[in-house]
Amino acid sequence: MNYRKFGNTSLRLSEVGFGAWGIGGPAMAGDLPIGWGDVDDRTSLEAIKRALDVGINFFDTADFYGLGHSEHLLGKVLSKEKEAIVASKVGHRLDAKGGIYTDYSKQHIIRSCEESIGRLNRDMIDYYQLHTAKVADLEQGECVEAMEQLKKEGKIRYWGLSLNTFTPAPEASYLYDHQLADGMQLVLNLMNQEAVSIVEKAREKGYGILARMPLQFGLLTGKFSKATVFSKDDHRIFRLPPDLLARSLDLLEQKVWPLCATYGLTKTELAMSFILSFEGVSSVIPGIKTPRQAVENTRGFQQLDPEDLRYLRSLYPSPFADLLGQ
DSSP: OOEEEOTTSSOEEESBOEEOSGGGOSOEETTEEOSBSOOOHHHHHHHHHHHHHTTOOEEEOOTTGGGGHHHHHHHHHHTTOTTOEEEEEEOEEEOTTSOEEEOOOHHHHHHHHHHHHHHHTSSOEEEEEEETOOHHHHHHOHHHHHHHHHHHTTSEEEEEEEOOSSSOOHHHHHHHHHTOOSEEEEEOSSSOOTTHHHHHHHHHHTOEEEEEOTTGGGGGGTOOOTTOOOOTTBTHHHHSOHHHHHHHHHHHHHHTTHHHHHHTOOHHHHHHHHHHTOTTOOEEEOBOOSHHHHHHTTSOOOOOOHHHHHHHHHTTTTTHHHHHTO
């Protein structure tokens, strides 16, 4: 495992981290699935242990993942792992009817941070993130005050933003202009390269970058077919409807997967190698739910030829952005 510096902080992260959304289980927001379907806690705990074995030292979760369950499971294993670096997020809540809303009030952030520390069974959170906060939230100021207060009190070491899922966010520019925070988490993968410009500028400005969704909900693993059906408690049931799934698989087969034979890589390895080619990326955080995934998602990476990188970059925005409706 290689390790990369997280911006201007003192943290050195494994270049592949542990994305802990999936181990949160089949949580629901009313009738809307906000998890990845049913999981077995024993398997999840073994996955965390196996991740440590293969050199992963960075674990990314949120208080909304499994409505606290993901943090709880990490806390069971990592409480005695002093070298482990843990990130969490705050800001997403459920109302009385199960609807999702965001709350970046100072009171909520401080209380939620303390609750997360308790579930994680740690003295502090290494990197605490505002979960998709917008410029308006930052301008209002309470969330910034809360993060700075938590940092001053020693409850968090560093803080940042987890940016909007699919578009380059003006929040990045706001952070630069106001010299706020230490890092950003964003979506980056072969099919969604919208955030490339943010990665490049963030590196210049000294911000750490976490790349999430490296496998585009599993599309880039090669494990899906046109007959794949997701369970009703798996959020991919609405993110990857049959038509989009079929068109995506066809396009990948035509445009991307021939490179796997060129390098002798699996589809997952090629997808991860592409993201790790960006020097500004501190850690890539694929979702890991099983010990096998902890191994498969951390091996076989190669430096891709500059010409092949240019080719893969050329596939965005067209045809992939058109396919995903970006």
